[in-house]
Amino acid sequence: MSDESSFRPRLVLRFGITGHRPPRLVEDRHDTIKEQCAEIFRLAQQSLEELQPRHPDVFSSEPAQAKLVSSLAEGADVLAAEAALESGLHLSACLPFPPEVYAKDFGEEEWRRTAALIEKADSILALTDYSRGDEAGYEIAGQIVLGQSDILVAVWDGEAARGRGGTTQIIAEAVARHQPVIHVDATGGSEPELLWSGLHAAIPDRPSVDGVERADARKALPALIEALCAPPASNGQAFVRDMIDPQDKRRERVVAWPMMLGLTGARAWSKLNFTPGDAGESVRQSRDLALPFAQNGHFGTMLNGPLLKRFGRVDAHANYYALRFRSSFVSNFAMAGLAVLLALSGLLFPEAKKLLIAAELLVILLIIANTRGANRINFHARWLERRHLAERLRQLMLTATLGRLSLRDVEDGTRDPGWTSWYARASARELGLVNATFDREYLTKARDTMVALIADQAGYHRNNARAMHHANHRLHKLGDWMFSGTILACIAYLVLSLTIGTKVGIGRFGMTEIVTFLTALFPALAAALYGIRMQGDFAATSERSSVIAHRLERLKVAIEMDPLRYDRLVERSRRLSEIMLADVQQWHLHYETRPLSLPG
Template sequence: MDELFARHHEVFSDEEPLIRLVSAMATGADTVAAEAAIEQGLALSACLPFSPENYALDFDEAEWARASALIEAADSTVALVDHPPSDTAAYEAIGRLVLAQSDILIAVWDGDASRGRGGTTEVVAQAVASHVPVLHVWPDEIHPPQLLWSGLHTDIPDRPSIDGVERVEFSKALPQLLEALCAPPGGNGAESLKVFYSPAPTRRQYSIAWPLLLLAAGTRSLKKTRFSIPTIEEMREYFMPMVRPFKELGVFGKRLNEEVADRFARADMAASYFALRFRSSFVTNFALAAVAVLLALSGLFWPEGKVVLIAAELLVISLIILNTRSARKSDFHQMWIDRRHLAERLRLLAMSSTLGRLELRDVEDGTTHPGWVTWYARATARELELPPGQLDRDYLSRVRDTALHLIDDQIGYHENNAKMMEHTNHRLHKLGDGLFVGTILFCLVFLSTVVLPGKTGYLFGVSLTAVTTFATAFFPVLAAALYGIRMQGDFAATAERSAAIAKRLRKLKSSFARDDLSYNRLVDRLRRLSEIMLSDVHQWQQQYETRPITLPG
């Protein structure tokens, strides 16, 4: 760990690394491990399948005295209260909770088949399938500890099994495991992380072209058009209703309301900024391309100013090139998507962590070395520990209400976004059609002066030939620019996607309302919420990876 910190000290805290044991405190290996953790000065978290009073029924008096002393010594303790005493479903639920808190599962296991629901074999199988490294300690003390882990495979398998997962002696794999778990990403990921760590701007950020487009299309009124980016303070205040209900929950509540809220606000503000810069960049490019043609055609009406117009056109073309190079060099679209992805991961973490679900070892894109967004989100999750206390109906009701607030917020966003994108697409499409109709009308007017008697050749004192040439050249160019904006912005597909997500969220909200209030049900619903919200980010990523900003043409 010291060597790892020395290599990557710029991304780690100066505090001592914290190693935490998360245990269900069952008799046998659980209590032995908990005692060893305390002796070694490690942090301890207790996850109980029942309230302490009901859990005590599974122990004899001496065993419970030993376990309850460890529970008292733990830094944090959470208890599920959904199940009656000795219900095997509770052991299964607590096994999944321990797994969701873990980077490594330590399994003292004889290697035999499962003896019942929620047993060691089942938890190990779930860990292996979820790509959680498993330290297999044999109780016979003959076999050396082994590491069972999909990260040892050349190609990461999909949901590996106990029988098929790679195994190696733990001591030999430890350096590779620590590197995979803790080391920040290298290459472009390291640079992206460094950029995100850099101080946030203290002054307001502005961008003009995209808001002007929405204003011109009638999508937003002048009163609602905003040219500045929301500040970090505004984003933090927006986030607070998700975390404020849990503020009193000790260290967990404090970190949720401070570190997680601050990091979300920073990521969300940056995502808004880069989204606006990306969109304004391509709108600016197509608008300037139309201006360049306008300047070239203006020589028809101002021949003596041809030199000035050519110089102005050259300047406009140079601005297009510079804008394109700047946007590509700054990689606005990737900066936007990465920060939107991070903001959503932190938003969902704020919800799932209230049920103890940190989900630390999910695999991203079939690799054990995640991108910087996942690495940073996992690092944030590790700081949260457990929500202390009993997850009773009052507490679960609070979690459900907060989740419904989030769902309502996202439904409102996606419904509004769908309307806005559809309206903008429709207006731009109609305007483009109108320009082509205008081109046809100018052609017909010009032709009528040729075939009809009494032609004058002038329109309001200006040569009709010049006017027609200007209109029939500029109108199609302007229509093409509008088409380019529509294609680059992908308004129609964005509207459809937002409408579809809003529909899925409404169905999920209905399920929340109909469900009986239970821990397992809430876990499943929040996992579904995560899938829906992250699918939107992945679709944005796929969309804009194929649409980098290029020179219009």
Template structure:
């Protein structure tokens, strides 16, 4: 466990390889091809390390950059690149389309002996074997799945390609197209050793058409490739302080997870209205509970897939980051909600004290005391507003919640050996939030493929985790949240309307007293006049304050969104349940991707609801 919210990631660059077997490399200039492979791998490693030295202090962990290569070690291009990478200090992640003994049937003679040597190679840090059942008709599906898995664990694709269309599923051209669709840095080595970089146009509509292959000279490699790597690995500086992502990340880096908060006014209001929480002087943020109990099923599934090492990696690289982001998000949510609740209630109280001062007109001492109290209340409102804006309670709540909600569903893809292609977008169009997807991608980039066999049993376990720990948990959360928010909204509405009805009743009662005064006795009107003045001035303001709390919290819209999410998750849960007995890797991967997109959509709607609810000093 750590006391820092920001866990600096290790600088990591992942390179994937695809290319032809020896029979399709017969016309290649092997010397030129071999030298080009060595040069580009050296260039990638050198530029990555240099960018790490240029990075802001603390952006990355204080450890050497990690260079990884994902390869299926087929004869030809795969092994050519793997040999060059291993000699340059790259870690090698083997991605096999079948179990290793089944895959061995693809090789014979020296190629088979070389294949078996790779499993003992010191550069190899993991071997992920796909078990799609008996090879037979599954061979092309296995090659395709392995190619996509290589891409999932790559930031750069190096393709040794003759420029011709694919000759089957999972062929080189198909993998290159998929890399461009995913936005990977895509490098093509032709058979004469000429290196090309896919350069997308400024406004991309069709990723496979809106761009060009740029033949690189040594100077081009230094400039064009470095620019792409810098966009991938570093955080840019905004044109001003308000749009600087480095400042947003720096703010998060200074955070410390906390077990409790004393910003509890909103919880008191909830306890008064809904009565599902007790009144307390502080609010439990759930830090110890999450540290001891969060993601239990996820960690068990990770251990079953990749043993102690993979379980520890997911715990340290992902779970701990989620706990920190979730804790800070909950804390700042309480700060912001308690601040605007307090401001509205204090504004009503200031009006009440001001009215009492009017009623105490004949007593200068009492009047002075009440005026002092009113000024103190107004000063308190201004101070709370200043503290909230200076501390960026609203924007930090949105940012840290966005980070937590981007990390949590991302873990599911890791349980089937793959890695999410991207991360959730920032919640609003604000450059300072650009650090969120950068940090999530860096965290995922650290997690290499598991040293494991990914079988049907692994797919079922991943579906179980998605169903029980993600979907069921989120459905329960949204249903409970919707009920609680609707109850709060209804009761706040009743209170606000009640204040207006009481104002009306008070006015009617005074008019009755006045009619009595016109016909004789003056005492009722004289006695009730100050009370009517007080109630007539205070109750409408109290009603407006309650409506202000309602509007700022936008409780009804948030409740409706929770209802919609609950229904969407139920439908998605039914799809996942239908695949438990016959899990197929492409279908499971697609369903987990749908779940991640569903959670991202909810995040965007939720952000739209709350992003404009700024902290104000009253109404």
């Protein structure tokens, strides 16, 4: 895979399968069920092959690929897996127990059939936390299959659940999280139906199996695949160029924001960086997330190759646009203060009034050009979009090692998800199921990786909280000094005017001119400092980073005290994702209401 093509996701669609086992699934229905599944898979592959040529600038040139994830239990799982392989799909196996334990749940003939499918699977995940026949093992495997799937194929008789983690429970959960379900009737009473909240005119918050809209699966499938896999039609060209441009030119020096941090003491001068870090630096800083899993088959290759590169590029772009946006508003307020200084200097240097007015006009024009340029490029929106995507990809590198692709966890997918969510999902589909046995050694590796990420992020937020608090405190104090200077100048003028008169001055400058200059300049500079504080949101950022660091540190302690179990690690990884993405959401809320504008 070339360096440029590694940033173009491959067009991949992922099916999951859930369904009944004998005796609930009667044998005389097997051939019909298998043929209906095969028809769905062939139609899906055809739809993917028609979709890919319509977006050559977005998808890689690799052939479009449909995959099935299955627990390969006797009955529906095996029938769908055989249909998938015969239809040209790839198969991934998610087993509730290691194969040698799982075999004891089968008869000899049935196990030979399942074992043959396991041999053909391109990746195999096996849980080890559960004993033979434990329903919890089947439930967890079903949850993994659900999390790995764009579309769930459900071979179901329409009746209520008869056990933990059964077909009905999995279908209900899929519908509730807005995941499309293709119902293959296990009784033969109806043709395959699509159950999906995306069919509703007004999408319900939490749809149910009984209330969700239905459609003919064969007729609806091409449009469904288009909705799930096609890139969004709006406002995506800049994003695509950013991601696939082989020449990354975002390395110019940016001065205003780093200078402000240095002048306020928020950063040591020796640690100021006037040039944004490149993608290689972001990759190096995050390599420890991916490297421990390098030997886990295709998953490990993807994780340490294209996915890590994609994260590195988008993280570097997010840092670049953040630096440009922050420098833009710092420059604006600094130049606004300079414009006031130039205007007031005419009181002290009347002979240079024309030159000062010309300089003031130039500064004002620079402020306008800076504001319009920043808004035209849309620095703040690009920053937040890319920061959101970077965090999604960072979390994916962690959660995917536990079998969680988060295809339906963030947005419900029934509306235009935007380029960032689309790109994260496309990358997750391509990454797929990890090839691993979730034994103690593997879970220890996953836990240690999670703990290391939490420690790194907690340290970052602790440092950021201190830096932002320090910058806010210094800017606040400096503003207070400006107002104090204004008060002192007013008092000095009143005292001197009442005692020795206003004729005195300093050199060629009279007292009236000096006091007028200072009492106008100091409040203007204080207002500029206040504008920087409010636009930069220093106080709230410091508080937010402090809270996030505290939550991360508590989570780290909890993980280290937990028994080493898969379900606990999954729950902790969900909590970590919530904490990290909440920070990005807060930035969105802040800057949606405070776009860059002319200071005034």
